[in-house]
Amino acid sequence: MLPSLTWPALLGVAAAVAIDRRAPAILPTEDDLTAANYSSYAPIQVQCPKRDQWVRSAGGLSNEESLWVEGRKPKVLEGLTSYLERLNLSDFDLETYLTRLQENKANVPTLGMAISGGAWSSALTGTGALRAIDDRFSPAVEQQVPTYNIGGSWPVMGLVTYNFPTIDAMIHAWHVDISRGTATTDTVHAATIQTMLEQIAPKHEAGYDLSYMDLLGRIFAYEFVAGPNGGMATTLSGVADLSNFREHNMPLPLWQAPQLVASDTSFYGIRVPADNAAIYEWTPFEIGSWTGPEEFFPTKYLGMKMVDGLPVDGCVVNYDKASFMLGMAADAWNFWLIEAYSNNTLGSFAKRATEPPQPKRSLSKRDGPPLSLLNGIASLFQQAYSLSVNAALYVSIPNPFATSTSTPNSTIVPTNLTLVDESEMLQAIPLWGLSQPARGVDFILAWDSDGDAAPYSWNNGTSLHGTYLYAQAHGVPFPIVPSPATFINRNYTTRPTFFGCDANLTMTNNTQAPIILYMGNAPYSAYTNYSAFQSSFSDENMAVILTNAFNQLSQGNGTLDAEWPECLGCAVVERSLAKVGMRRSEQCERCFGRYCWDGRSDDGAPGFVDPALVLDPSFSFEEWNRTGPQGGEFWAEV
């Protein structure tokens, strides 16, 4: 059932309120604002604080991030020490290694984790992976897996806005059994579409562009953002004030999305990102890009008008609602429409048809929401805000990097910044920000649950390969990553594989690139290839997902390879060894022989990715489906 198309209260408001774009005569300062001001979705105009600089060029990290990372290093060293001490590392002088890290903490490895997009299914399997590496989760301690320090995607917004709770506590708070977007009677942990449309109206009334993603962001927020009323008052920049962030106990969160520009290819008048589109990233500190304009701007003031690096019309806070910043990373509405308009011949999510007349990459992995749903929401926006599909389709943000010389179609600096879902560039795993040399990340766990291997929604390495191609085009050091066919033919879709272990298997033939551990969501103890549009999960289902991820990360608690925990440890420390004047141990050499991609490709036509349970191959999908936990609703059914 579609959400009801009439809700007089809201229509009354929308019709009666003329948009007032004039600033009040005297703007409040940020100090004048109260909690009540932040409880509204409306951005708030304030007097500009004194700042020497609003926009900085992307020469390196911001001061805030550099300082934060420096503060984080001792915490990582603590975690790393107890982690490595639990491992049975042989012929490795752990004491010397740790002493040398103590002496120069700059050499403490920087570890990242990237969780792919792919809606609820990916968010929840990714949460399982987060949980499996969390050293506060006791089986993880037993199984000797590390603590990480940078991340991406929906579950990460939960992790940081809830001030870094244990993953189990966080999942409890999420209420994964509630189907999002459907009518609900639970007004504490969910809200109706009508309520959420009323919530976002003040932003529109204040004269800011509104898009379908403001609504989707609210829907996601009731699950993934901390705070009453679906995290209504929670901003992303506010995360920097949370105790566990200030004390460097949590990872630094990072989101990213590519930019659309006027010259992009379009289908039915709907644009799709180019292969070389600029990728923007945002943290609680800053938003900006390392490609494209190569500039950064404080996240806290996103939404204000800037020209040539200076505020035009006062300053703005409260635009960076956590819900909106989450929605911004997931705007695939353009692809959903293209797919629906073309009867699934173009644009199937996550198919990125970038080159007319035939899409260069023709993927047809899964269907987007039906046209009736998209049209239903479109007519709600039309009625409530008089916004046409063209006006509400893309996220549209006042561009902090706008210049007085730019024209709307002068490529990368239009008046409004328009960002879409990164899977549209075949990069569903947010690896780009983590791969920037300025961050010096040594090791990344890349969790892929985009479900891009048709027809069974497993994974085939497309996204990791996609970032490799993008890194090549932009000259950023990255491991060499073989084709998806190689992933399938050599079973990297079900088995942990490291990329870039040796210098000669990186793009730059040196050790600047991080080592990347690829893990695609795979059936170890459960068939977790849920549809991306399943939007609720029973507690039993959730438990099955968590155990499956734990079994995958721990390789069945070592039953598949008793030395796996040590092998993972080897990859974690590898890049730092040269820095502290040490060499790879024989054990690590052995491990790398087993788990590192060796540079060989197998591009022969692969079959479908159709794996059996790794820990119990005789337990078929059909039998599991019949006997396993049931329950869950589908987003597309709303």
Ligand SMILES: *[C@@H]1O[C@H](CO)[C@@H](O)[C@H](O)[C@H]1NC(C)=O
């Ligand atoms: C802040 O909230 C107060 C109390 O609700 C209200 O009177 C005031 O107009 C708000 N200020 C801004 C700038 O929105």
Ligand SMILES: *[C@@H]1O[C@H](CO)[C@@H](O)[C@H](O)[C@H]1NC(C)=O
């Ligand atoms: C540790 O590794 C050594 C060989 O490297 C092995 O003999 C020993 O059994 C292992 N100990 C444990 C507790 O796994």
Ligand SMILES: *[C@@H]1O[C@H](CO)[C@@H](O)[C@H](O)[C@H]1NC(C)=O
């Ligand atoms: C899609 O299918 C509908 C109904 O079968 C048809 O009217 C329409 O022309 C088709 N559109 C395209 C682009 O094929």
Ligand SMILES: *[C@@H]1O[C@H](CO)[C@@H](O)[C@H](O)[C@H]1NC(C)=O
């Ligand atoms: C990998 O997945 C993508 C996305 O579904 C698909 O287009 C591509 O054909 C797949 N590649 C192989 C080799 O199966």
Ligand SMILES: *[C@@H]1O[C@H](CO)[C@@H](O)[C@H](O)[C@H]1NC(C)=O
């Ligand atoms: C701007 O857009 C117009 C219309 O699409 C086009 O003719 C023109 O070439 C574009 N100019 C630039 C500089 O891209």
Ligand SMILES: *[C@@H]1O[C@H](CO)[C@@H](O)[C@H](O)[C@H]1NC(C)=O
């Ligand atoms: C983009 O920016 C211009 C100029 O500020 C504004 O008039 C326009 O409505 C904005 N929004 C969209 C969706 O184009």
Ligand SMILES: *[C@@H]1O[C@H](CO)[C@@H](O)[C@H](O)[C@H]1NC(C)=O
């Ligand atoms: C991949 O896994 C299948 C099923 O377990 C096995 O038959 C095949 O030999 C494996 N291929 C490689 C290259 O390891």
Ligand SMILES: *[C@@H]1O[C@H](CO)[C@@H](O)[C@H](O)[C@H]1NC(C)=O
């Ligand atoms: C890469 O270097 C390693 C270590 O020096 C060597 O063992 C390996 O054979 C090389 N691989 C390739 C593909 O050149």
Ligand SMILES: *[C@@H]1O[C@H](CO)[C@@H](O)[C@H](O)[C@H]1NC(C)=O
């Ligand atoms: C990589 O570096 C090694 C050692 O400096 C050199 O022998 C080798 O030829 C280089 N390989 C490539 C592909 O540049």
Ligand SMILES: *[C@@H]1O[C@H](CO)[C@@H](O)[C@H](O)[C@H]1NC(C)=O
């Ligand atoms: C591994 O340990 C976890 C946590 O204790 C447990 O849930 C899981 O069933 C175990 N897996 C195997 C294969 O024994």
Ligand SMILES: *[C@@H]1O[C@H](CO)[C@@H](O)[C@H](O)[C@H]1NC(C)=O
């Ligand atoms: C899940 O995976 C199994 C094994 O590949 C397959 O048989 C099943 O059809 C898949 N389910 C879905 C919904 O794609």
Ligand SMILES: *[C@@H]1O[C@H](CO)[C@@H](O)[C@H](O)[C@H]1NC(C)=O
């Ligand atoms: C089993 O398959 C049916 C039909 O595809 C599906 O509705 C149901 O959710 C599946 N059960 C499980 C446990 O995945």
